Structures are given as structure tokens and as C-alpha cells.
Amino acid sequence: MSEGVEWALHTCLNLTWIDDGAPVPAAALAAYFKLPPAYLNKQLQALVRAGIVSSVPGPRGGFQLARAPRDISVLDVVVAIEGAEEAFRCTEILRDAPDGEPEADYRATCVISQVMRKAELAWRRELAGRSLAEVKATVEAQVPGVAERTRRGLRNRRV
Template sequence: MKYSKATNYALHTMLFLVAATPNKPVTVVELAEKQKVSPTYLSKILTKLVKAGMIESASGAKGGYRLKRNWENISFLDIIHAIEGPTSMFDCSLDHGPECPIQKVVLSAEEKMEQHLRDQTMFELVQRTKVNLW
């Protein structure tokens, strides 16, 4: 199982935003520098997080991105779905429908993994992290 680099950057971006003061906007340049990625590329990821309702952009001289909705409850799965979508990682190549025994095993494993990711919030991770993220 492998998620895209965009998901990696989205998870780290949300970690940095949760670790920062929730109402203080952080610029795309600051977030990009922390992750050693292009601000243009990161902007595309931030747009997906905005569309998912997790963050908002603040314009102006002191603008940037900040957390939006119940940020304490944003889970790893919320972020992953915002970037990857809610699709399965496995798609049976044989045409024998939903009764594929392999598909059933893989979907069961994915459901368990998704539950684990749903149970883990960025806020809890920041609370446990002793490292200064800024």
C-alpha cells in the first residue's frame, strides 16, 4: 500500500498547521520551506484541503492558510480522503463481481486500516509529539 507524495505533503502540512496557533495564518512559502517542496506544487494540495473544508485561505499582508472546521477532530483518514479520494487500493482484475474472495480479504483489511486512521487525529498527534515543529 502506498499513498501519493501529495498525501505525504498534505499530512505534514496539516501537522504543521495544527502545531501552529490555530487562528494564525501560515503562508504557503513557510509550509513549502518546511517540507522542501515547491510552493506552486503545495498550493495545489492546499486547494484540495480548502475544498474539503479543513483549512481556509486568508488574503492580505498577513494572509496564508489556517485551520477551519473542528480542527481538533481532523483525522488522518479525513486528510487522506481529501487528497486520494475514498477509493479502494485494490481492484480485482477478473470479471467475477463483488464475490471475489481476494477482493473481500483486501477490503476487510482496508476497512481495519481506515478505522485506525479515522481514530487518529492530528490534534492528538501534536499533543503527543515532544518535537518543536516550528
């Protein structure tokens, strides 16, 4: 998984704390974590295409959440950045094994393929079942004052 997923998740979380809904410039979002602005902007554009954030043009423009945090799952963000493809791709190498069967569907019968698919389904279910609102609530419970510090930090970095 690319570092863009981590960046996108933290950026979306920070946007949950902008309670006035005002757009935050990409440069301010990048500066908050000392990230390369051009690369973060690429992740933000992927989030826009996925309908997770919206982009507001102009001098007072920037990015804001496009949906309520309760309606954005962690999986939504991961898929927006990484794509929907499976992490494990069975290439059916068993066909070429000495006792392989050229006509067999090893994606369905290979035990390794089945184990990997089951693990990926569990991983996806967990991420799909965790909303940005839940992550926000957990962080706020573990780090009192984080919302105000983040708002203040982003406000000070707005261009």
C-alpha cells in the same frame, strides 16, 4: 499513495502549532520542508475544498486550520488528497477464467476481493480513529520543544 498525503499531513500538523491562529503563507509552509510551493499549494487547495484548512487572501493571508485538530482525522486528510475511492478495485477477472461464471458477482464472492476489502476497512478505521490532535500530542511527547521550534521556523519563513 502520493507524496502529497505526507506533505498535507505534516503541513496540517505544523498549522496546529500556530497558536495565534494567524494564517501562514503557502510559500512559508513549503519552505519549511523545502517543498515545491506550486505543488504544495495544490495540496492546500484540496484541503480547502475538504474544509480542513481555510485560505485567507491578501498580503497577510495564507492558510490556517478550518476546524479544531480534534475534529480532523488522518483519514480526512488522506481522502482530501487522494479521493475516497477504494485502494483495491476488484475487476472480476475470475469471470474470464476457464471455469468462470459470466453472471457471478465476484466482488462479493472472490476471497481475494474479500481479503483486500477487509484490510482496507481496517486501514480506514485506524486512520479515521486518529485525530490530528492525537498525532500532535504524540509528536510533542516524543519530540519536546517541537511546537516552539516549528512556530519559530514558520515565523522566520513568512513572506
